[in-house]
Amino acid sequence: MNKDVIPTYKLEEYFEAFQKPCIxxxxxxxxxxxxxxxxxxxxxxxxxxxxxxxxTMNHNIEFDTYQIAKPCxxxxxxxxxxxxxFSPDAEGEIIMFGDELFCSAVLQKDLSAYNVDxxxxxxxxxxxxxxxxxxxxxxxxxxxxxxxxxxxxKEQIKFYIKILLLQLIEYGHSKEPSRTETExxxxxxxxxxxxxxxxxxCRTVQGYAEQLxxxxxxxxxxxxxxxxxxxxxxxHERLLLEIKRLLVFYDFPHKEIAYELGFDSPxxxxxxxxxxxxxTPSELKYRLSHIYKK
Numbered sequence: 162m163n164k165d166v167i168p169t170y171k172l173e174e175y176f177e178a179f180q181k182p183c184i185x186x187x188x189x190x191x192x193x194x195x196x197x198x199x200x201x202x203x204x205x206x207x208x209x210x211x212x213x214x215x216x217t218m219n220h221n222i223e224f225d226t227y228q229i230a231k232p233c234x235x236x237x238x239x240x241x242x243x244x245x246x247f248s249p250d251a252e253g254e255i256i257m258f259g260d261e262l263f264c265s266a267v268l269q270k271d272l273s274a275y276n277v278d279x280x281x282x283x284x285x286x287x288x289x290x291x292x293x294x295x296x297x298x299x300x301x302x303x304x305x306x307x308x309x310x311x312x313x314x315k316e317q318i319k320f321y322i323k324i325l326l327l328q329l330i331e332y333g334h335s336k337e338p339s340r341t342e343t344e345x346x347x348x349x350x351x352x353x354x355x356x357x358x359x360x361x362x363c364r365t366v367q368g369y370a371e372q373l374x375x376x377x378x379x380x381x382x383x384x385x386x387x388x389x390x391x392x393x394x395x396x397h398e399r400l401l402l403e404i405k406r407l408l409v410f411y412d413f414p415h416k417e418i419a420y421e422l423g424f425d426s427p428x429x430x431x432x433x434x435x436x437x438x439x440x441t442p443s444e445l446k447y448r449l450s451h452i453y454k455k
Contacts, residue, residue, distance in 0.1 A: 167202050292332050299321055
């Protein structure tokens with residue numbers, strides 16, 4: 162099976178399509194016409210901050226559907242599957258930036274202590290009118306710098322993006338983390354990174370706890386604090402996400418999914434899905450496919 166069915170667009174392609182200098186950063190108005198069809202499922206290799214000032218948008222992110230009216234901000238992470246459409250009267254900004262020069266550390270280590278589920282919270286944010294005014298002021302500063310881009314202004318943009326993201330986190334989770342919470346946030350982040358790298362081959366809490374040099378009890382306590390789930394559920398949720406992706410986006414047969422994800426047999430895959438979601442793989446695919454109208 163071809164795993165490139167769903168395209169992954171690169172920031173460099175924007176620069177090539179619109180003949181812009183390659184600066185690991187781009188900014189477009191919502192009503193601009195991209196070089197690809199955003200109404201079809203796709204991914205990016207860069208971050209996006211979508212600021213909706215007027216109108217509405219329908220946004221599918223992985224398997225969550227948001228029907229959004231202004232004011233709203235949506236932060237999209239690299240490699241997240243999504244599909245988006247705007248109303249004809251929609252206005253706002255789309256800020257795009259690469260992992261290497263901009264806010265990877267901000268979105269991960271620096272802010273992880275503030276948020277029990279960073280990606281999902283930032284995927285969809287509805288601020289108050291006062292909060293939105295503060296955010297728009299920062300966005301306008303970024304736009305002004307972008308229109309007069311230079312090496313020095315690019316550095317200023319990096320700081321404004323960090324300010325923007327810090328504001329978004331503050332609106333959703335205002336408690337300042339203690340030193341202990343910060344240390345535990347680092348462990349939680351490291352655990353999530355390990356799961357992302359190893360979920361196909363490592364399915365036990367013990368396996369991850371040993372790599373983190375902590376007990377399984379400690380790891381479960383940290384996961385419960387940050388995501389409200391056991392460590393095993395975190396592992397299983399990542400596995401389920403990949404199963405959903407392979408079913409819906411890549412149209413893998415059940416046998417190939419079982420092989421790809423390290424199950425002993427298709428029957429073992431079926432039992433896992435039934436235990437978690439009380440359905441068969443075929444029923445799961447049918448249930449999810451309407452989201453992307455596949």
